Amino acid sequence: MTHALTHALPDDVCPDYVCPDDGARADVRTAPWCCPVCAGPWDLDFAPQPPKAVELDSGPNSLWRYGSALPLPGAPAVTLGEGRTPLVPLTGRISAKLDFLMPTLSFKDRGAVMLAELARRLGPERVVADSSGNAGTSVAAYSARAGLACEVFVPEGTSEKKTEQMRAHGARVRVVPGGREAAARAARAAADEPGVFYASHVFNPYFLHGTKTYVYELWEELGGELPEALVVPVGNGTLLLGAALAARELARAGVRAPALIAVQARAMAPLARAFAAGEREPTGPVPDPVPTLAEGIAIPAPPRARQILAAVRESGGTFLTVSEERIRAAQRDLAARGLFVEPTGAACWAAVGPGAPGDPLAGRSAVVPLCGAGAKTGLAP
Incomplete structure (x- = not known):
């Protein structure tokens, strides 16, 4: 269950994963996709202050204007101008x-852009996600923006319009017999393979x-x-x-x-x-x-x-x-x-x-x- 992706993030800018249930901790660069003790989702050891007005005045016209409150500091390379909706x-x-x-x-673009930017910094061989539709399309789009190969596991019966959008962004779509949980199990099995970043909108706190x-x-x-x-x-x-x-x-x-x-x-x-x-x-x-x-x-x-x-x-x-x-x-x-x-x-x-x-x-x-x-x-x- 480890990423084995150790080369991209400096030690001083990457908050640790922490399990909200048992307190287990892990380095984001080498962490398994879930807590190895209880198999639950991660949180982050990160408690920022809200950005000040001067930061907002000079910030980009996207959600990255709140960069000082986000756990990926520095200018992002992955963005499609997301955020600032009416x-x-x-x-x-x-x-x-x-x-x-x-x-x-x-x-879902709000979270997917964070996962894609994190994945870009970690440098995996491919990104894997599971979704009933919208999260998968977001991860596919932002993986494309980041130049990362992407594979999305979806349950049978997922809207054809959504799977078409995933494929249009270059993602490989795997249709899994059964419901949403079956698709999640298939993605998690793939996430255990070497060189894979699991872009889970559920388990990953980014x-x-x-x-x-x-x-x-x-x-x-x-x-x-x-x-x-x-x-x-x-x-x-x-x-x-x-x-x-x-x-x-x-x-x-x-x-x-x-x-x-x-x-x-x-x-x-x-x-x-x-x-x-x-x-x-x-x-x-x-x-x-x-x-x-x-x-x-x-x-x-x-x-x-x-x-x-x-x-x-x-x-x-x-x-x-x-x-x-x-x-x-x-x-x-x-x-x-x-x-x-x-x-x-x-x-x-x-x-x-x-x-x-x-x-x-x-x-x-x-x-x-x-x-x-x-x-x-x-x-x-």
Whole structure:
């Protein structure tokens, strides 16, 4: 499970991996892709201060403007101008951040650019990823930008539009019989081979430090403040955990942290059930995959489940679930407002937008992310 890639990163600029569960540590240059003690995902030993105004004034017009808060210092060689997506009002209290306007039409570019830049510095023979769609297209695009060979493992039934995009970027696409977990197992087997960098948006914490720029952008756009609530779709939790990272970092500078409102499809909601039951992590058998329009968050057993549940509780937030009918209606409602997103990207609007039962935000101001473009999937049937 080791990268065996030892030549590119200086000792003094690369924070160690650290396991959040057992405290095991590893050098990023030679680390296995998961903790060798518990086989869980890594975090980073990294606690930066938010960038100062003078840094933002002179920074690039991309997420790399927050470079002092990112764990890869120095000028990046890999970028497609990602980040700095528009923030537009939907109602008097709710705004939407249009992350479907990223280079590959998905918010996953925020994390993928970090993985590709790290991989470029490590110099692997090839990059391997697993994905149900958007993460794979992002890793394929940024690997191409970095000049790295890329292989993406996807479950059968993955959108042909997304696999076509991966191939267009030069990635080798491996279609794996079975669901999302089967694709992950196949990728992890390949990740154990010599000379491979596993660009896992779940296990590698550099991805989370990329997604946290979503919140840094809100902080900058809102004049040094954050909304009272962030509504976030949750499958593997990469956007939510990135948001929690940024909220903690900004809190050290006196910024009020928002409540995290996590949204899952009712058809596949292991985290929402665990939250309602007061559990630290989901217990019992892993549920069988159930088809849902929100395929991007249909994850039966998220490896970072314990961290996700803790982050929501610590923020004073909650979990909401949405039906397939609500997802369909939300996608159409957003399209009628000029915003065509894929069904997963409409899940948060389904949870808190018009027609949602009660007042799920309890009167708070909020931002919802529109994570993926509708052109990737089309209109939900």
